Amino acid sequence: MLENIQNVFIAGAGVMGSSMAQLFAKCGYQVTLYDVSEQALVKSRELMEVNLGAAVETGRMSPETAQKIRAGIGYTQDPQDFARADYVVEAIIENMEIKKKFWSQISAIVKETAILTSNTSGLSLTEMAEAVRLPGRFCGMHWLNPPHICPLIEVIRAKETDEETMETVRAMALDIRHFPVTLNREVPGFLVNRFQFAILREAMSLVESGVASMEDIDNVFKYGLGLRYACLGPFEIADLGGLDTFYKIASYLFADLSDTGEVHALLADHYNNGEFGVKSGKGYYEYADGRDKEMIAYRDKMFLKVSDCLYGDLNQ
Numbered sequence: 239m240l241e242n243i244q245n246v247f248i249a250g251a252g253v254m255g256s257s258m259a260q261l262f263a264k265c266g267y268q269v270t271l272y273d274v275s276e277q278a279l280v281k282s283r284e285l286m287e288v289n290l291g292a293a294v295e296t297g298r299m300s301p302e303t304a305q306k307i308r309a310g311i312g313y314t315q316d317p318q319d320f321a322r323a324d325y326v327v328e329a330i331i332e333n334m335e336i337k338k339k340f341w342s343q344i345s346a347i348v349k350e351t352a353i354l355t356s357n358t359s360g361l362s363l364t365e366m367a368e369a370v371r372l373p374g375r376f377c378g379m380h381w382l383n384p385p386h387i388c389p390l391i392e393v394i395r396a397k398e399t400d401e402e403t404m405e406t407v408r409a410m411a412l413d414i415r416h417f418p419v420t421l422n423r424e425v426p427g428f429l430v431n432r433f434q435f436a437i438l439r440e441a442m443s444l445v446e447s448g449v450a451s452m453e454d455i456d457n458v459f460k461y462g463l464g465l466r467y468a469c470l471g472p473f474e475i476a477d478l479g480g481l482d483t484f485y486k487i488a489s490y491l492f493a494d495l496s497d498t499g500e501v502h503a504l505l506a507d508h509y510n511n512g513e514f515g516v517k518s519g520k521g522y523y524e525y526a527d528g529r530d531k532e533m534i535a536y537r538d539k540m541f542l543k544v545s546d547c548l549y550g551d552l553n554q
């Protein structure tokens with residue numbers, strides 16, 4: 239555990255916050271989960287019981303660890319409780335006004351030494367920091383879903399963030415057995431979404447121009463690139479491939495890649511039709527008749543298998 243940090247407060251008991259709470263508690267921190275909605279707190283606790291029960295039943299977690307996690311998490315709706323916080327992760331709804339209101343209130347209650355982080359997916363941290371009292375102690379701590387399985391954390395410096403804050407957040411990520419990467423200044427999409435959307439733009443461009451089907455493009459990742467990127471980054475892959483070869487390919491290929499600034503019809507049309515993917519039963523593929531649940535179960539099962547192979551006991 240990090241010196242001087244005992245009480246971790248997580249704001250927002252939703253998809254992200256509930257999973258983070260479990261992780262911090264497993265690593266020995268005293269966690270308080272805060273939400274404006276009592277129903278969200280009840281749901282979060284129920285969800286955690288289901289997860290812990292399943293983890294113990296399948297032998298992935300000992301009953302003692304499950305008990306330690308249960309005992310390590312408290313629940314509150316009272317913002318005044320933040321006076322005890324040494325470290326805050328904000329994972330509330332993705333809305334700048336609501337987040338600013340939250341930070342304006344909470345940063346006036348917490349100790350001056352508390353470290354304050356936001357899990358925003360892409361809102362400007364520098365703008366958010368305008369609402370934070372003593373903004374040197376505030377930065378981005380962007381997790382990937384599901385946080386207890388996916389070990390990457392982007393640590394993002396807002397304009398006013400102190401170096402000491404960046405170091406503490408990186409140290410915290412390591413302490414909870416995650417892998418921090420640092421953004422020395424914020425850019426839209428941070429790192430992960432810039433890569434994710436560069437790939438999606440090219441994929442949509444190829445489907446729209448009839449070069450390949452969606453299924454075959456998905457297969458390129460599942461049976462080819464995914465294996466590489468699970469183990470190596472683009473610079474390592476280029477070094478292994480040979481920079482002479484990569485230079486020659488880049489010389490003719492870069493000019494041919496999609497650089498459109500428009501959102502492709504292949505995304506906009508689904509959006510306008512209310513076809514949002516798994517959550518609405520239809521997106522690029524169909525998820526009726528239980529396919530939605532099957533898809534989520536498949537993802538979780540495969541992520542855990544890969545994660546076990548690559549990162550060993552992270553999920554134990």
Ligand SMILES: NC(=O)c1ccc[n+]([C@@H]2O[C@H](COP(=O)([O-])OP(=O)(O)OC[C@H]3O[C@@H](n4cnc5c(N)ncnc54)[C@H](O)[C@@H]3O)[C@@H](O)[C@H]2O)c1
Nearest residue numbers: 250251252253254273274275278329330331332358359383
């Ligand atoms: N879901 C993802 O895949 C993902 C990945 C990375 C980052 N994020 C980011 O994490 C944050 C939370 O996302 P989520 O998917 O967990 O959302 P969610 O909708 O599941 O949960 C949000 C929770 O915040 C609570 N809330 C709303 N306003 C609040 C307030 N003022 N004070 C306290 N609680 C409040 C809601 O009651 C709800 O329980 C967002 O900023 C999101 O962009 C999400």
